[in-house]
Amino acid sequence: MEYILDMQNISKTFPGVKALDGVQLKVRPGEVHALMGENGAGKSTLMKILMGIYTMDPGGAITFNGQPYVVHNPKEAMDTGVAMIHQELNPILDMTVYENIFVGRELRKHGIVDKKAEIEEAKRLIEECGLHVSPTETLRHLTVAQCQLIEIIKAISVNAKVIIMDEPTAAITDREVELLFGHIRRLKAKGVAIIYISHRMDEIFAICDSVTVYRDGRYIGCGTTKELDEAALIKMMVGREITDVFPKLEAKIGETIFEAKHVTRADNKVRDVSISVKRGEILGIGGLVGAGRSELVEGIFGMHRLSGGEITVKGKPVHVHSPADIIREGVALVTEDRKVTGLNLTGSVNDNISMVAIHKTLVNGLYSKGKARKLSQEYIEKLNIKTPSGDQIVGNLSGGNQQKVVISKWLLNDPDIIIMDEPTRGIDVGAKRDIYLLIGSLVQQGKAVIIISSEIPELMGVCDRIVVMAEGHMSGEMSRADFSQESIMRLASDIAV
């Protein structure tokens, strides 16, 4: 038996949409198999079919471990040997580690929960994983990475032969990614196959053995990571060649328009950090997750109290008590989590775009729907937002298009300084490129842009200057000529040079 999992000719039709059109996936035991494709390519749909959440159209066939594979719900899938670690699925925070591991398949003795056996078994599994947490700790007290490892432990403990990992590194730090990879290698050695979904190229080449690529619900190709390179993969995914992953437009750098000196947050998450940016300049803020980058910009933006620091916008000192104070001065912040702090997900595209610069939609002092629609239409075209209309509910758009809506909302307010926190997280290659080009055109207009990113290649590709943070303070700064992956990494982990 060459393949542990063999999915052939899988189709899935939703009312009006063919999400999958005769695709295939073949996974060998003990390999890490990457699934790649832009958002909407059909990866999640395929995985949901595998987990029994969706039923495939007739005509397809799935063979697992040499047997025909038919499951109707996630529990049956797990019982058969397929487990999934969901990207957006939060664990049950108010439950303990052992309760989370055994949720849905509790150990019992005389019909009641055998708490003792669960705790012991959980302890064994946790130790096997090299994790140092107590089985009776509540998940609310663990880090995101620890919670994720608990999910992995859960998957291992059902004796899964195939584990699906959907964007497992989306919320964890680089150091934790290494830990995760260690666990993946251990699983591989045991003969467990991993289906790995990620947008991050470096990870694909670091951990995966083979890749299957989908585009618009169709199977495009499959190969090993040894015989493919990044350019070839991107071409398969987008269907055209993108020679320049990080396009950089030339802009004239002018005078300093934004300065934040000695910023210290009241909760001490940021200590004595000074940054400044000039017209036409793109400043990057690098560092590990948790280094205080988002905390810095949120502090500057008035979302958290500062205990010290001076903020100067266009030469004028600004006292920031709330975001409104600094928005008035022409600063915008595209926050890290668009779903929580960026968008009104149940509102329309028009509603969202006019959220900040609502004064522009007024006619005789009253909100004018027509004017809002006209203004938002302008940005839908300018930023190439793919939406049936401005009345579409934002929650229904893809990640990349949602991000463009957030950016439009700020641009309508005509800011001079735009801060973007992880602007390309979780969005696909095509939309990423659109955003890089947009940033380029903004600085060409003489605006200044500050970008926070965890992807070092992205920072190096788009920025003129990079400031690196570690553990709440600034650990270094470099200009474009001196960029190197190693020195940024070194500063990020704050090892003295």
Next chain:
Amino acid sequence: MENKKKASSFISEYFIFFIFIAIVVILTIMKPSFISPRNLGNILKQASINGILAFGMMFVIISGGFDMSVGSTLAFAGILAAMLGKGQVPLILPLIISMFAGLCVGILNGVGISVGNLPAFIMTLGTQTGIRGLALLICGGNPVTGLSEGYRNLAAGTILGIPTLAVFWIVVAAICSFVATKTVYGRRVFACGGNIQAARVAGINTNFIRISTFAIAGLLAGLSGFLMTSRVTIGQPTAGESYEMDAITACVVGGVSMSGGVGKPWGVIVGTLLITIIANGLDILGVSAYWQKIVKGLIIVVAVLIDVKGKSKKD
């Protein structure tokens, strides 16, 4: 540091218990008769029906729901029990019928919410109004009188010196505590309220869990109706108005989180007793019913405030 953390989490976990003790002490000092066996018996009697309703509510809230209809269900079941509990009919018959009626209302709520995808608030607000109407309809709006002597005496009696009502409450509390903390079912109720998506993906039949928690609330509301009729010795179609609020208050004060997934049975018991002794104590002290309402309102807000504060710290 570790010890300090443990101590503070111990205090926050048993906070409501300390408050309870403190209020008992204060009331006893202000009015020694508060602690008399006679008044304690009274308190138990006053607390029992709300205590039983609160346990049903506990399951619903922990699973992530909310039930506005238990007061009406109580009245409806109470009327049915009164209509049946006449003459020589054995008491078991009105008991079973009223619990069955409550169960049906609960299942109706659960199906509407989990299968029909209605917000719990709307669905149970609908049944609250509708079932109250049904209660009024079957008795023509008039109280049902003429209960058998055995039925009338049930709630007034004692078993081994404990008021019969309280015995019912104790039995319900024991069963519910066991189910919530020891059984697989109980664990799954917590899982549903903690994160319904995660529970579904873990293979838990979340629809069944949600329906069943409303069924439990309905069943216990039916039982409460049966007891209520005995307590007031007539079937009142207007009985139990705003009792759902008392049940919710008992849960919330007892540390059951309105966002689901968190709660302890002993907390619900303390919560029920706490609001009862405050009402009872204010009564003894001669405080007007209007002031009592104000105090009750404050307690709800403060209890939830503590709950919210405690949670946000951990995030």
